[in-house]
């Protein structure tokens with residue numbers, strides 16, 4: 429198994445780098461909620477916070493205004509997600525130009541899901557970017573100072589023929605200029621370790637940052653996992669059994685499970701964590717605390 433660091437002593441002194449993912453709020457009430465979450469998590473000094481882009485560009489303006497507010501009202505570094513779905517190259521370039529104009533210097537570049545629904549065949553817009561590596565290349569060509577992160581799939585992307593094909597796609601994105609990959613969430617760390625070994629064997633050297641989903645709602649997580657092609661281990665299902673109507677215990681179990689997962693990863697030398705916050709602060713704050721992160725402590729550069 430590949431670890432990403434040197435000695436246990438050096439590890440003990442290092443503070444992991446963390447990042448948080450939010451989705452753009454739909455209503456004013458959700459926006460107030462998100463702002464409370466941002467305010468609570470900001471003192472943890474994440475490396476960056478990212479804001480997702482709705483299917484087919486459906487949240488384009490909301491993603492932009494959330495990013496603009498983060499830039500205008502906090503010291504956080506935002507990363508804007510962007511997909512190739514249902515848009516011409518010109519439209520997408522314009523979105524990137526707009527981000528660049530307001531000071532955004534980090535894009536999470538994705539192909540996106542088919543507009544006809546997950547599981548159906550993806551068809552690129554005839555005048556659009558055909559795959560995510562083309563989007564990465566265009567962003568780097570038009571704005572060389574833009575940092576570009578991409579996705580990675582320890583259990584392979586559901587549409588992919590094989591893990592090797594998936595790793596080839598990752599390599600194409602790295603060759604196009606991506607400097608960080610964030611994984612789909614997973615619950616079995618061995619899947620990540622095995623994936624990392626194969627990625628490194630393929631000559632890919634960029635950080636492969638584990639995406640961590642604290643399970644706030646097991647039914648919802650199971651639904652996400654089915655769509656994302658991620659496995660829910662039996663032991664995880666067993667831990668949430670009988671807790672459907674017991675939110676307090678669910679929260680404690682969720683914190684224990686996710687804290688255990690990140691602590692084991694950290695012990696193996698993983699230094700970067702990306703949290704899918706689902707716009708909730710408590711679990712992520714507690715898990716970060718257990719990783720040794722304290723408000724206003726210094727962030728190690730990732």
Ligand code: FAD
Nearest residue numbers: 480481509538539540541559560579585588594597610612
């Ligand atoms: P890619 O990695 O580009 O490709 C998916 C698969 O297609 C590959 O794994 C490969 O099998 C095949 N493929 C693609 N190109 C090639 C090639 N050149 N050669 C061979 N095979 C190829 N969705 C949203 O709508 N909005 C978001 O904000 C969003 N954020 C995400 C953030 C993260 C960290 C992750 C992991 C996913 C996110 N998604 C988001 C979901 C993502 O859009 C879907 O999983 C989508 O189906 C694939 O997009 P991708 O960029 O991950 O795919």
